[in-house]
Amino acid sequence: MATTATITLTSADIAGDPVNVSKTATCTKAGATTDLDQSTGLNRVHLRNATNKVLLAANAEGNDLAAKVYIINKATDPTLYLTVTINAQTVGKLYAGDWMFFPWSQTDVDADIEVAATNWTSSTGDIPVEYALFHEDTDFLTNA
Amino acid sequence: MATTTATIILASTDLLSDELALTTSATLTQTTTTTGVEDTTGLARAKVTSTAKGTASGQVTLYTADDFAAIPYLYIKNLDTTAGNRIYIYDDTTSGDPLQFQLDAGDFGFIPMHGDKTYKAYAQTNPTKIEFMVIGKDQ
Numbered sequence: 001m002a003t004t005a006t007i008t009l010t011s012a013d014i015a016g017d018p019v020n021v022s023k024t025a026t027c028t029k030a031g032a033t034t035d036l037d038q039s040t041g042l043n044r045v046h047l048r049n050a051t052n053k054v055l056l057a058a059n060a061e062g063n064d065l066a067a068k069v070y071i072i073n074k075a076t077d078p079t080l081y082l083t084v085t086i087n088a089q090t091v092g093k094l095y096a097g098d099w100m101f102f103p104w105s106q107t108d109v110d111a112d113i114e115v116a117a118t119n120w121t122s123s124t125g126d127i128p129v130e131y132a133l134f135h136e137d138t139d140f141l142t143n144a
Numbered sequence: 145m146a147t148t149t150a151t152i153i154l155a156s157t158d159l160l161s162d163e164l165a166l167t168t169s170a171t172l173t174q175t176t177t178t179t180g181v182e183d184t185t186g187l188a189r190a191k192v193t194s195t196a197k198g199t200a201s202g203q204v205t206l207y208t209a210d211d212f213a214a215i216p217y218l219y220i221k222n223l224d225t226t227a228g229n230r231i232y233i234y235d236d237t238t239s240g241d242p243l244q245f246q247l248d249a250g251d252f253g254f255i256p257m258h259g260d261k262t263y264k265a266y267a268q269t270n271p272t273k274i275e276f277m278v279i280g281k282d283q
Contacts, residue, residue: 002156002157002158002159003154003155003156003159003164004153004154004155004156005152005153005154005252006151006152006153006155007150007151007152007219007252007254008149008150008151008152008153009148009149009150009151009219009277009279010148010149010151011146011147011148011149011184011279012146012147013146013147014146014147014148014180014181014182014183014184014279015184015186019148019184019187021187021219021277023221023252025221025250025251025252026250028227028248028250030228030248031227031228031248032227032228033227035159036159037159039159039160039164041160042166066248068251070152070154070166072168072170078173078176078177078178079176083258086244087242089235089238089242089244090258090261091244091245091255091257091258092255092256092257092258093214093215093256093257093258094256095173095175095176095215095256097170097171098170098172098215098256099150099152099168099170099254100253100254100255100256101152101252101253101254102245102253102254102255103245103246103247103248103251103253104245105243105244105245105246107243132154132166134154134159
């Protein structure tokens with residue numbers, strides 16, 4: 001039941017020699033070689049609020065379990081961004097087209113992943129966001 | 145300006161009842177523009193020898209606050225092959241040094257950062273090798 005994540009970073013001209021980094025990670029349970037076996041699937045929401053909204057709610061038992069998160073800002077206006085916070089700490093900003101992928105550390109029940117369309121106004125239009133969670137426990141909830 | 149592309153492929157033939165095959169590419173640009181990023185730290189490899197945050201030595205600084213203009217993109221991979229040998233990434237700028245990410249052996253992360261916080265890494269096991277790179281616009 002293997003799920004793999006492959007990242008490729010390429011540039012022919014950002015440095016004197018080409019950059020070409022390609023790595024694959026098999027998504028496994030914490031501290032084990034057993035494959036992750038659960039997923040939320042790919043979700044899509046439209047953000048229309050400049051305040052934080054819970055995208056993925058942390059779980060008390062999640063601290064010692066593996067969870068991999070993928071989030072992408074599907075907006076096309078390069079000025080529109082969303083702010084990603086965990087435990088009220090900003091961990092990322094996704095401008096139009098940007099994505100992030102990271103192992104989610106649910107250090108406590110406050111470690112929700114929250115997103116905000118920080119510079120959204122009624123005239124900017126919504127920010128479409130897609131996200132997926134790959135995990136090993138049973139009771140993650142989403143309430144975006 | 146440079147053209148730099150970050151691509152992720154999430155794939156599984158048996159996690160779901162239908163095949164998972166998600167491919168996304170992003171051209172990395174300077175904030176609010178379509179101008180490509182132009183600077184990088186290059187790919188670095190380091191041994192993390194500290195097993196606690198806040199100790200004086202053995203941690204690896206992945207990114208120093210405000211070194212790059214927003215948005216710097218951080219790539220990091222835990223090169224260890226023994227499951228459970230984690231890398232811990234914490235925010236060294238914010239009071240209390242909050243933990244941001246944990247990478248188990250083989251895990252990687254790609255994170256468009258806000259850029260105003262220093263990120264450091266310590267390990268569960270001494271030593272643990274990592275590779276990391278920051279891409280963005282130096283300032």
